[in-house]
Amino acid sequence: MDKLVHPFRVIDGGGQTPARWLDIPSAVIGRSPYRRDENVVYRIAQHDARKALEHGRKQPLLDLWSVVLGEIPPVNNALAKWGKTAEAHGLSSLLSAHACFRGIKRPAGNDDKGFDFYAFVSKPAIFFVYDPSIGCVIKPSYVPDDVVHVTYVRLDYPEGRPAKECSMVPNGAVGVVTHWEFVEAHRDAPNLPTNFTERYRQQKW
Amino acid sequence: MGKIDRTNSIDSYRPCAIYYEQSDSLEYVRQDTPVIYRRIDDFLTLILAMDNRAPLGFKLKGFRHFYLRHLKKNYHSERQEFLTLVKIVEDALCVLGDKVFDDEKRIAYQRAIDIAQSDNVEVRDFPSMAAHG
Numbered sequence: 499m500d501k502l503v504h505p506f507r508v509i510d511g512g513g514q515t516p517a518r519w520l521d522i523p524s525a526v527i528g529r530s531p532y533r534r535d536e537n538v539v540y541r542i543a544q545h546d547a548r549k550a551l552e553h554g555r556k557q558p559l560l561d562l563w564s565v566v567l568g569e570i571p572p573v574n575n576a577l578a579k580w581g582k583t584a585e586a587h588g589l590s591s592l593l594s595a596h597a598c599f600r601g602i603k604r605p606a607g608n609d610d611k612g613f614d615f616y617a618f619v620s621k622p623a624i625f626f627v628y629d630p631s632i633g634c635v636i637k638p639s640y641v642p643d644d645v646v647h648v649t650y651v652r653l654d655y656p657e658g659r660p661a662k663e664c665s666m667v668p669n670g671a672v673g674v675v676t677h678w679e680f681v682e683a684h685r686d687a688p689n690l691p692t693n694f695t696e697r698y699r700q701q702k703w
Numbered sequence: 704m705g706k707i708d709r710t711n712s713i714d715s716y717r718p719c720a721i722y723y724e725q726s727d728s729l730e731y732v733r734q735d736t737p738v739i740y741r742r743i744d745d746f747l748t749l750i751l752a753m754d755n756r757a758p759l760g761f762k763l764k765g766f767r768h769f770y771l772r773h774l775k776k777n778y779h780s781e782r783q784e785f786l787t788l789v790k791i792v793e794d795a796l797c798v799l800g801d802k803v804f805d806d807e808k809r810i811a812y813q814r815a816i817d818i819a820q821s822d823n824v825e826v827r828d829f830p831s832m833a834a835h836g
Contacts, residue, residue, distance in 0.1 A: 543725040550723075554716035555735045604745035605765035606727040612765075627737055642753065645739055650726065677726035680739045680753065697742060 518572040519563065522547065525671055526567055528592035531600065531616045531653065534703045537593065539671040540651055542566075546677060556628045558678075560636065564626040565647050566592050566678050571626050575634045585638035588624040592649050592675070595620045597690055601699025602650065606676075614656040615676070617698055618649045621689055641680070646691055649678045718760075720788055722828040727767050731788060731824055732760030743811040746795060761815040763795065767830040773798055785827045788819035 515521075522544045530536035542562070550558045563571035568591025570576050580586050595618035602612035609615070627639045641647070653673035682692045691697060716735035723730060730750070732738060737753040740762065746769070750760040763769070773794060774786065792815050818824075 546723040546725045549721060553719055553721060555721075555732075556716075557735050557737060561737075605768040607724070607767060610768070625737070628735070639737065645753065674725075677723065677728075680737070682739060682741060693742065 519559070520548075520551070522559070522562065523567060526592050526675060528618060528649075528651070528675075529595050529598065530672075531598050531618075531651070531702050534598070538673075540592070541671045541674045543674050543676050560626045560628060561647075561678060561680075564589055564624070565620070565622045566649055566675065568593070571636055573634070573636055576626075576636055579634045580636075580638060583638070585624050588622075588638075590620060590622045592618060592620070594622070595649070598702040599694065599698035599700065600702055603697065603699060606652075609652075613699065614652055616651045616653065616673075616702070617691075618651065619690060620647050620649070621683075622647050644683050644688070645680050646683045646689065647678065647680050648691060650676050652676050718822065718824075720824050720826045720828060722766060722826075722830060724830070726764075727830075728762045728764045729766040729791075729826065729828075730760065730762040731819065731822075733818070733822065734759055743808055744799075746799065747792075747808075747811060747815060749811055749814065758814055758818065760818060763791065769795065769798075770830055785825040788824035788826050789816055791826060792816050792819055 522542060524544075525539050525541050527537055528540050530538045547559045547562055550556075560571050563569055568589045570580055570586055570589070597619040599617045599619070600613070600615075602615045602617065604612050606612045606615060622641050624638050625641055626636045628635060629637045631637070651673045655672070684690045684692045684694055687694070694701075718731065718733050720729055720731040722728075728748075732750050734752075736759070738750045738759060739753050739756075741749045741751055743749060746764055748762040748764060749758055750762060751757060752759050774791065792812065796812055
């Protein structure tokens with residue numbers, strides 16, 4: 499009888515739990531696109547940030563932690579070193595969004611017009627950058643005054659969830675955070691992205 | 704935090720064009736530093752250094768749509784492993800035609816071409832759904 503050949507192979511680091519900062523939270527609390535005073539939960543799309551990281555690009559993930567989640571990225575010693583500083587208190591999250599637009603006026607995946615994407619605008623003061631030094635590999639940095647941050651969300655049911663259909667996810671998330679970026683602020687409205695009327699279809703609040 | 708933190712062990716950034724599925728964009732950036740995104744039109748966004756606004760790269764938005772309608776049909780065969788990023792931007796310019804007529808847009812597209820050309824960027828990462836479609 500032929501012996502079975504098992505295709506065993508060594509997986510480097512496969513037995514270790516991932517470092518905490520690579521363990522991206524599955525959801526984040528943000529504002530409802532319909533009402534600014536209402537909070538909702540959004541899932542976080544992890545694939546793209548991980549893909550960037552696979553190529554060695556860390557900044558998108560640091561931005562996610564410090565500007566979308568509003569936390570000090572949990573790398574070694576970061577909390578001990580920066581947790582009690584004034585900078586740490588300057589962090590803000592998706593919940594701090596002060597404006598919301600619908601429609602990104604360009605195709606995105608299966609959405610030909612990007613109509614079901616929502617852009618949440620915030621104006622964070624602080625974010626974290628990768629800057630290895632003794633004791634910690636990240637440090638806080640100030641966001642320039644002429645820059646705002648935009649977090650893009652795609653709703654699961656842009657026209658509202660059908661009456662009989664319950665959320666299939668335990669946290670009741672209503673959509674997914676797809677990507678996030680810093681953009682220049684509008685000259686006459688420094689809390690909004692430049693040319694916001696051209697970028698987005700309509701302002702929700 | 705007793706666990707091993709592998710922040711240092713992540714490879715240093717090797718500039719390459721990456722397709723991001725969730726935002727449906729192909730992005731090339733020279734450095735892993737804080738950046739801002741300057742929208743040029745509904746297809747091109749320049750990526751600038753946050754501190755001095757030097758151009759570091761660019762992003763092609765709605766890339767899946769563009770890939771399916773123009774690149775896959777005309778250039779990208781099953782056997783071909785990559786396309787050059789210059790070719791992709793130049794092709795986009797042909798498709799957009801008159802829409803890229805004003806100076807600001809033309810300069811931005813030229814800047815993207817210059818970056819792709821001087822860095823000799825090859826695109827090997829394509830929309831997976833489209834690639835099999």
